[in-house]
Amino acid sequence: MHPSIRFINSAKLSRSDLACLLTPEECVQQFSRFRNPTDVVKSLPRELAQRVSLTAKKSTAGLLSALQKELVQANWIALTNTPNHHSLDDARFRNAPRLKSRIETLADIKESRTPKASYKPVTDDVTLVRNYAHVPYEPSPEHKIVVEFAGQWSSHAACLMLLKSEDQAPKVTNARSDMENQHRSLATFAGLSEEARDLCIKVPCTDQPQPITLPLATALTPVEKDAAMEEWDNVLIPVLPMLESGGGSELCSSGYFYVIWNNKVWREVEVAPNGYFADVDLEYYRNAEPEGGKAFRHVNIDGANLVNEYYVGEEPFELYQAGNKVYSGTLNVDQSARVFRLTEEEVEVAFPTLDIDPITVKTVKSPSKAGDGDDRVAQGTPLPHIWVPYKINGEIQSESEGSPHLFTGTLPHLSL
Incomplete structure (x- = not known):
């Protein structure tokens, strides 16, 4: 030492x-x-x-x-x-x-010594009747939702997530190889109540804390914890998109492709130079464009300078823009954080667990993305393959009108 x-x-x-x-x-x-x-x-x-x-x-x-x-x-x-x-x-x-x-x-604490007496201590040898108090408790939830995947492979950045409901918090899980059936993997959400839940795919982003969420199913009903099925009601298949040519099919080497599901663009994916696939956050481009054509901004939070009295590494914080809460997260160990997709020149940083007033911090204009202003940029973590639904809520998608299929095209010209 x-x-x-x-x-x-x-x-x-x-x-x-x-x-x-x-x-x-x-x-x-x-x-x-x-x-x-x-x-x-x-x-x-x-x-x-x-x-x-x-x-x-x-x-x-x-x-x-x-x-x-x-x-x-x-x-x-x-x-x-x-x-x-x-x-x-x-x-x-x-x-x-x-x-x-x-x-x-x-x-x-003041140290004190108790003087020892010269006689043996008196002991109480009378046995008292034990007093049992009944404490009521809520039974632990014992239901589950299982999603089946075709095949077995090494885990990667994407995972499955149950969205927040009225009584339960969001829950995340990954697929694990089924030891009894080598043709499949299972993603199990355990410890659930009987409340129906909404399911989505969660893909982390490379340059922002908010992940991309791809909706899969709504109102999934949990089953008993001991339930088992030869094939579960929700099945996903990992696929590698390929292009048809005169001599057959070949893997995409560059560009974008689209997964159309239920007559809507469900996924927009860019093929990375290493052959991996990076998602575009379509919901963001559909619903979260800044009003009035404002440029996007971001904020760099330096907790060491904002709060001199405390070490605030790993401290939870909240971000307010124009009086509205727009983000909540946790500072890094070095007391810093960076939040994107803001539109105002100033925001307020609040620490809910500390007895201090919100602190006003100036934002910085974010650098523009490559290409035209109308281009959508892939921000998802590159993945070795993508997941598409084969069966949802017991209905095989290939037998329905809304079955998922691939389309390749030019990014700015495909309507969302």
Whole structure:
């Protein structure tokens, strides 16, 4: 371990340790002398090292950032081997409010000793009747919704999501290989009530926090948790779009293609140079165009400068534009965040868990996208294949008028 620093769990901190206390910044400053992240890991207790992710352990900067986070949250305490004679004033621990609160609690405790008597303590050997109190509880939901996929493959960025309902929050899941049936994978939403739910595909974006959602089905009815089917009522098929030519079919190497479902453009997809497929957020272009031709803007939130009194990394925040709440999320570990698709020159940032007033922040005009102003830009994370519905709510789509089919064309000329 580091020759002059030791770490203890915060639960073991006592008044005698306060004279040896180090702030998170002081501890990280001493460890910054290490050049090899392996040397830093060897200096940490095994329990503390296990809390650091493998990604953070790849670099000294990432490792020290993770270490500082643990110390700021007062999960672990850094101590010197000898008293450091530093004061315990508020200014020294202003960036670690949880650690400061822990110190104040210990400082208020007065050590006292109870004198021992010279006689044996009196014990009560009378057995009392136990008093049982009935506490009513709500039974846990035991229903599920299962979506079947044709084939088995490695997971990627896309997933399935149940939208928020009146009584239940949104829920996300990924497809897993069915060990008993090797021809399929199953995506299971467990722990549901009997309330019907709406299903969609969720595709994360590469340059914004809001994902692309592709509607699949409405009012899906959950089944009992022990239910099993040879083929479930909702089935998706992963496909690779191909072009027909005189000699047969070939994979698309560039351009855009469209999936038409229920007589409507359901997906618009760009073929990336590496052969992957990136979605266009069609719902955004249909419904979220800025009024009056305003240019899009974005905001860069720097929590360290906005809130000097606290460390606000991973703190939830809300964004208000023209008095309306337009976004809610969580700051990154470095106390920053960036939000796109704004239209006003100023927005308000509010921290619902902190006792501070909303802060006004100026927005910045976003750079224009490539191509004409009317062009739609693919922002979805590139995927190795796309999912299309084969059966929804028990109805096979290939036997209906609204069956999904592919169309290739030029982006600006296809109506949404």
